[in-house]
Amino acid sequence: MANLLVTGGAGFIGSNFVHHVVDHTDDHVTVLDALTYAGNLDSLRGLSEDRMTFVKGDITDAGLVDELFSQADAVVHYAAESHNDNSLHDPRPFLDTNIVGTYTLLEAARRHDLRFHHISTDEVYGDLELDDPERFTEQTPYNPSSPYSSTKAGSDLLVRAWVRSFGVRATISNCSNNYGPYQHVEKFIPRQITNVLRGVRPKLYGGGQNVRDWIHADDHSSAVLTILDKGEIGETYLIGADGEKNNKDVVELILELMGEPRDSYDHVTDRAGHDLRYAIDSTKLRTELDWHPSYEDFEAGLKATIQWYRDNESWWAPAKDGVEAFYASKGQ
Numbered sequence: 001m002a003n004l005l006v007t008g009g010a011g012f013i014g015s016n017f018v019h020h021v022v023d024h025t026d027d028h029v030t031v032l033d034a035l036t037y038a039g040n041l042d043s044l045r046g047l048s049e050d051r052m053t054f055v056k057g058d059i060t061d062a063g064l065v066d067e068l069f070s071q072a073d074a075v076v077h078y079a080a081e082s083h084n085d086n087s088l089h090d091p092r093p094f095l096d097t098n099i100v101g102t103y104t105l106l107e108a109a110r111r112h113d114l115r116f117h118h119i120s121t122d123e124v125y126g127d128l129e130l131d132d133p134e135r136f137t138e139q140t141p142y143n144p145s146s147p148y149s150s151t152k153a154g155s156d157l158l159v160r161a162w163v164r165s166f167g168v169r170a171t172i173s174n175c176s177n178n179y180g181p182y183q184h185v186e187k188f189i190p191r192q193i194t195n196v197l198r199g200v201r202p203k204l205y206g207g208g209q210n211v212r213d214w215i216h217a218d219d220h221s222s223a224v225l226t227i228l229d230k231g232e233i234g235e236t237y238l239i240g241a242d243g244e245k246n247n248k249d250v251v252e253l254i255l256e257l258m259g260e261p262r263d264s265y266d267h268v269t270d271r272a273g274h275d276l277r278y279a280i281d282s283t284k285l286r287t288e289l290d291w292h293p294s295y296e297d298f299e300a301g302l303k304a305t306i307q308w309y310r311d312n313e314s315w316w317a318p319a320k321d322g323v324e325a326f327y328a329s330k331g332q
């Protein structure tokens with residue numbers, strides 16, 4: 001049995017990963033999470049102490065990080081400021097957590113010679129034209145658009161440098177947009193689902209033509225475990241499940257699955273610099289490491305996600321009013 005240290009394990013994708021590890025391995029998980037507005041201890045409820053230990057703390061706290069690294073066998077780094085809209089409003093926390101935080105962890109990985117996996121996003125590659133025949137691959141040049149994606153790109157480059165300069169045993173994965181349980185209501189899919197549950201019309205940025213490549217968070221987790229197990233040190237792997245959909249189609253599908261007319265939503269002011277299209281080519285992960293997603297039917301995954309938000313109002317309700325007040329102040 002190994003002790004996995006998971007940063008950001010009380011956030012959306014991190015908590016899905018912790019549940020996945022507990023369900024599919026014998027490993028123990030130690031979660032390090034600062035419980036920012038995006039972290040929620042309730043996302044880890046039901047996990048017993050002998051499988052999961054929670055430590056509240058900041059990844060920029062070098063002393064605490066050092067102590068936790070001394071007890072771990074491997075580290076998976078999810079902690080980040082992750083919301084594009086927030087990064088346009090106040091970029092500073094993105095620099096602190098995504099850049100300085102990752103630097104702090106890399107220095108500890110170097111001191112303790114620990115296996116390190118860095119979680120990143122396809123947003124580091126910028127965006128594609130709607131009719132571009134190419135998708136992102138591991139060779140696509142970095143071209144981030146927002147303070148969020150540029151700080152994630154910076155953190156990826158730090159990892160690459162610490163591998164090359166100091167021999168840190170790290171891998172990187174860049175994943176497409178995730179959906180599933182435990183996602184904060186500020187994000188696109190949960191925001192629309194919880195609006196409908198509250199009897200409020202969903203909000204669509206601009207014309208809704210922006211394309212995202214959706215993957216279920218549980219498939220992201222299985223891909224990360226695969227990379228941790230079989231990935232080659234120093235390599236980057238793109239994670240995606242061929243789930244391209246434009247935002248308009250997603251909103252209309254949510255409405256249909258929730259028994260509402262497909263056109264009962266409002267258009268709101270678009271996000272500044274809104275990336276047009278992301279699309280992942282995950283051939284390397286599939287062919288070299290033999291990983292395959294299990295949620296290949298987006299509609300079925302979305303239906304299950306809607307049901308989760310129906311069943312877990314006590315999880316999302318406390319954040320809902322504050323999020324909508326923030327969007328309203330931006331005309332969105």
Ligand SMILES: NC(=O)c1ccc[n+]([C@@H]2O[C@H](COP(=O)([O-])OP(=O)(O)OC[C@H]3O[C@@H](n4cnc5c(N)ncnc54)[C@H](O)[C@@H]3O)[C@@H](O)[C@H]2O)c1
Nearest residue numbers: 008010011012013034035036038039058059079080082178
């Ligand atoms: N959401 C997506 O669709 C997506 C897609 C690809 C990659 N990613 C990446 O996956 C990771 C997790 O994303 P998410 O959507 O789960 O984010 P999230 O915002 O839901 O969760 C982030 C977690 O990190 C914690 N955290 C933030 N700053 C911290 C700090 N300084 N110290 C310790 N903990 C801190 C928060 O409390 C929270 O629990 C991020 O690195 C993100 O870039 C996300």
